[in-house]
Amino acid sequence: MKKTKFYLFIVLCLNFLHETNSQSVSNDLIILRNVTIIDGRNNFMPNMDILIKGSKISSLRKSENHSYADSIQVYNLSGKFVIPGLIDSHVHLGQLGIHESSDRTHQEFRKWLYNGVTSVREMSGDARLIAYENRLIAIGKIPGPDIYYSVNYGSPDMVKKDLRQKKQSLGTTNEKVSWFQEAYPGMDIIRSIARAKGTGATGIKIYAGVDAKVIAQLSEEAHKQGLKSWSHLTVFPDRPLDVVKANVDVVSHVWGAIWQDPDVDPSLKVPFTHTSFQEARNAIFPQDLSLLNADDPQVALLYEEMIKRQTIWDATYNIKSSEKRNLYKKFLVEASKMGVSFSTGTDIHNDPESPFPSLFDEIEALVNDGILSEAKVIEAATFHGALAIGIESTHGSIEEGKTANLVVLSKNPLENIENIRSVVTVFKNGKEYKKSE
Ligand SMILES: [Zn+2]
Structure with a gap:
């Protein structure tokens, strides 16, 4: 009897402690x-x-x-x-040079968060690893931004051969993983998007070699199942305007815009097969850049369509090559003047010794090169980033x-x-x- 009373007393004390604790929390x-x-x-x-x-x-x-x-x-x-909180709308954990949870990854997470980057959009990595890292962050084991990630779509050829993706599929094969999928006419769209959603991703990413009609079907089903639709601005064989008309929410990279210029050598408009990153880069820059016009009427049509559909441009502008940058600047100044919305994505990590994340370089480049005002770039790096991810009702302002x-x-x-x-x-x-x- 005595024993029971003692236990009752202990339980009451614990209850009391619990209540004062929860009161102090509230x-x-x-x-x-x-x-x-x-x-x-x-x-x-x-x-x-x-x-x-x-x-x-x-x-x-x-x-x-x-x-x-x-x-x-x-x-x-x-x-x-x-x-x-700032949002980097284009990162790759795989670019940190490792494909495992590691000190280097966590060092970068720390650098992002302690400098104000509270959310990032991961644009095609190993969903197993990203989900694991996200969990470590969510339960407070390591400091870092919240990571929102994508499932990558490419042509069957790309899925078979892409070397970078093989690193994201370690332990299995590209063809088997749900975070990298083949896209082709006649595919089972509903099942494919359900598999994408099952990885914990918040969006799909169209990489290359996908027909615009298939992109439109993927976007529609992604939206139905509560996912965002993200795409490279040019995925080949279609032009950027076709990609935007396929109703994607965000388009990535400024380089894609040059393919809207009708002066691009038509012989280069071949269906895009992707065997390596380098090969893709070579396909992208085929000719004398001085022939390309940022104020071509076809390019203006692209921008009008983006404005009409409120497509966000994740331009990843800050590159080293001054010749390309000068050209890209013209395309972005024109788009900005017309009223296209931008987010701020980097696509690259800077030197680990650099005290600030590369997002700060992107933000400054957009202002210093006359593309966005200070106020506009802050909106791009916050509210537009949230729109790109699809978290604007809870984040971004x-x-x-x-x-x-x-x-x-x-x-x-x-x-x-x-x-x-x-x-x-x-x-x-x-x-x-x-x-x-
Ligand atoms: Zn990227």
């Missing part, structure tokens, strides 16, 4: 006090308090009239600027009820885009990742 408010909000949707709001409760932004309000109880965690941030993914900057990035590097601290899902840690 009262867990963080206030970012007296900041200037740049909200990711072109709004600039000085003298604001951001209230974070748990993982969400619970309230935004003017600073002046509020004092807060001592028990609440208040960050006095007068003179600081807050932007939404600073609004009440949205996920508390925030970057605190000491200097105004609208005055000088390099100030986007003045990161003081970062919040992801309401949890702080302080830069000096």
